Structures are given as C-alpha cells and as structure tokens.
Amino acid sequence: xxxxxxxxxxxxSATEWVYALGGEHLLVGRSHECDYPPEAMAxxxxxxxxxxxxxxxxxxxxxxxxxxxxxxSIYDVDREMLRTLRPDIILTQTQCEVCAxxxxxxxxxxxxxxxxxxxVVSLSPENLEDxxxxxxxxxxxxxxxxxxxQFLTRCQTRLDELAAxxxxxxxxxxxAPVRVLCLEWMDPPMAAGNWMPELIRLAGGxxxxxxxxxxxxxxxWDEIVAADPEVVVLLPCGWGxxxxxxxxxxxxxxxxxxxxxxxxTGRVALADGNQFFNRPGPRLVESAEILAEIxxxxxxxxxxxxxxxxxxxxxG
Numbered sequence: 001x002x003x004x005x006x007x008x009x010x011x012x013s014a015t016e017w018v019y020a021l022g023g024e025h026l027l028v029g030r031s032h033e034c035d036y037p038p039e040a041m042a043x044x045x046x047x048x049x050x051x052x053x054x055x056x057x058x059x060x061x062x063x064x065x066x067x068x069x070x071x072x073s074i075y076d077v078d079r080e081m082l083r084t085l086r087p088d089i090i091l092t093q094t095q096c097e098v099c100a101x102x103x104x105x106x107x108x109x110x111x112x113x114x115x116x117x118x119x120v121v122s123l124s125p126e127n128l129e130d131x132x133x134x135x136x137x138x139x140x141x142x143x144x145x146x147x148x149x150q151f152l153t154r155c156q157t158r159l160d161e162l163a164a165x166x167x168x169x170x171x172x173x174x175x176a177p178v179r180v181l182c183l184e185w186m187d188p189p190m191a192a193g194n195w196m197p198e199l200i201r202l203a204g205g206x207x208x209x210x211x212x213x214x215x216x217x218x219x220x221w222d223e224i225v226a227a228d229p230e231v232v233v234l235l236p237c238g239w240g241x242x243x244x245x246x247x248x249x250x251x252x253x254x255x256x257x258x259x260x261x262x263x264x265t266g267r268v269a270l271a272d273g274n275q276f277f278n279r280p281g282p283r284l285v286e287s288a289e290i291l292a293e294i295x296x297x298x299x300x301x302x303x304x305x306x307x308x309x310x311x312x313x314x315x316g
Contacts, residue, residue, distance in 0.1 A: 005088040007142065008046055010077070013281030014091035014123060015040050017138040020282040021147045029085045033238075036275060036283075046081045050074055057187040057236065057247055082118075089141055093123045125280040127213040128198045132156075134280065151282070158285045159202060166204040166292060169299050178295050180205035181229035181262070184237050184278065187250035189219040192235065195280060203291035205231065221256045232262040233294060234314075235273035241312060244270045248314075268314040269294045276310060286310070 008029035009015040015034040018027055030043040051063040051074060067074055082090075121141045123134040132152050139148025169175070180200050182192035191209030192200075193216035200207045208227040209217060234244055234251065251257060262268050271277065271294070276287040289304040290311050296302045297313075 005142065006086060007089045007091065008082065008085060008087040008118075009034060009091040010047055011091055011093045011123065012036070013134075013279040014093070014138060016279065016281040016283060017135050018091075018142065020135075020151055021139050021142065021144045023138075023142045023144050023147075026142060028087060029081065044081055044085065046078045046085070048076050048078070050076055053238070057185065057250055061185065061188060087118050090118050090120050091123070091138065091141075092120060123280075126194055128195045128284070130213075131195060131280045131284060135282065155282060155285050159288060162285075162288055162292060163202050165301050166202070166296070169296055169302060170204055175204075177201070177204055177206040179208055179227070179230045180233065180295070181208050181224065181227065181231070182210070182233045182235055182277075183251075184216045184235065184273070186234060186236055186244075186247060189221065189224065189251075190216050191219055192216055192277065195284065196277065199277075199284065199288045199291055202288045204295050205291065221254060225256050225259065228260060229262045230265070230267060231295060232260065232268045233271050233291070233311075234269070235271040235277045237278040238274050240272050240274045241270050241310075244273070266313070269311050270314060271311040 007026045010031040012033045029046045031047045032045045125131040184192040193210035197207040
C-alpha cells in the first residue's frame, strides 16, 4: 500500500490499540461502542446495536439469546457509511459475537462493496498473551511495529511491577490470595473468564470461577453460595459505575446475597466494566491495578488512584 491506509475500527479495544500506537491519524471510522479516547467519538459511527442496550440485565440477556437462537446478528454494520469512507483496513473480532461487531457482520457488509477491496484484520484474544499479540497484529497491519513493541514493553513492565508489589504485601502480611468472584453479568450471573483469571491472580486474588482462555461461564446462586467469595467485584460487560448502581437490585435482593462472606465483611466493589476488564486492549494494565486496589484497599503501596473514578465500594 503506497499511501497511508484508511482504517475503520469496529472494535473498541482495537481503536484503543490504534491510539496507543500513535496511529489515530489513520482512522476514518469507528463502531458505535468506540468511546475511548474521547476524541475517537468525533469519527463517524459505522455500526449500531439491534437490541435495546438500555434494558435491564435480564432483558438484555433474553434479547441476545433470542437473536442467537434465531441465527440473527446482534449488530448492524452501516454499508453505506463504509462505502462512503472507503477503508483500506477494517479492524474487527471473532472473540465474542455478543460483545462487539463480529467478523461475520463485517463480511456480510463487504459483500455489497464491490468497487473497493478492504483488508479485514480480525482479532481473537482468549488470554492475556493473546491480547498483547492482538496489539502486535494491529501494529503490523498499520505499519507501526516498532511503536507496538515499545508500548507492549511498557505494559509488561507495569504488570511486573504490580506483581512485585503484591508479592511484597502478601509476604509482609503472611496473607493468602483472597478468594474472588468477578461477575461479568448480573442477571443471570456470569463469572469473568478468558484473561480475567490472570488479572485476578496478578492482583493477589484467587478466581473462584472462570478459566484462563475459556469463555465466561454462567453460574447458579447455589454455586456462588457454595464458593462463598471473600471479595465480590461487579463489572458487567459494557456498563459503567452508574449503570451498575442503578441495576443492583437484581443482585442484592437475592435471598442468598446477605449470607456471603464478602457482603457480611463489606468487601463488595463496583468496577467500570465498560472501560476496563472486558475490553481486551491496552487498558488491561489499569484493570489489574484496579483489582489490586480493591483486594488490598488498606495498602498504600497498592494505591493507583483509581478509586472513585473507575471503581467504588458498594455502599453499606
């Protein structure tokens, strides 16, 4: 490609990678979910959801499962906008058809663009190492390999420093890892899987549910009660703190809730599941720091100043 490529990102984490690598000048379009950094929102949106994203947790789950049962897409890609933007590269994903525009959605849209060929770069991270490799994939596609390696080295250094701090705190306190339940959805409950068990362990916790590299599992309340977590973090995919707060009744009204150790000891936190945790991109470093602050909230050496803005304790 002789000139700078025109890039459309239909994945919020991919958009973050482009900005982190210094390639924002190449972007000409985004998905409806690409809201970070804020300046990305000035780009034209090339997709929209086909479900009511403002519905309750249970209703969103019902809508998604109904569309999946009927083999219907959850997102619509704006073919006319793509035709207007004439991208050379489209960034998308195959990791989760529920969380973002999928490769299949993009391929259906591209069938109508017969006058302009676009290269599709599809990301599919399942664990932390895959996520860093996704960053390299974006860097290679945009011709920014050197910037990619430099940025990824900084990410790994920060994670190594966090792990060392956590190890020192645990050694000083002679403390075992705290037993943690991170809920990626609240009604019905879903534990955080894929890369989240790795982040939980980096921050000094032991994930009670979810396996590295495997999709997030649905849970029953009987399973939650039997595991009896010491810490509960509510971080629903796509939801910020205020939205979580508004939907808490579906969790805290459960008869099993008040008997959990985490609830009785006041170790329940709300964390921004829209900006962090569920986006497999560069801000997973901050996600690990947030978890460390939650798990060790009384430890000055593990304060990264995320409390209040990116997470908050559940008010008693």
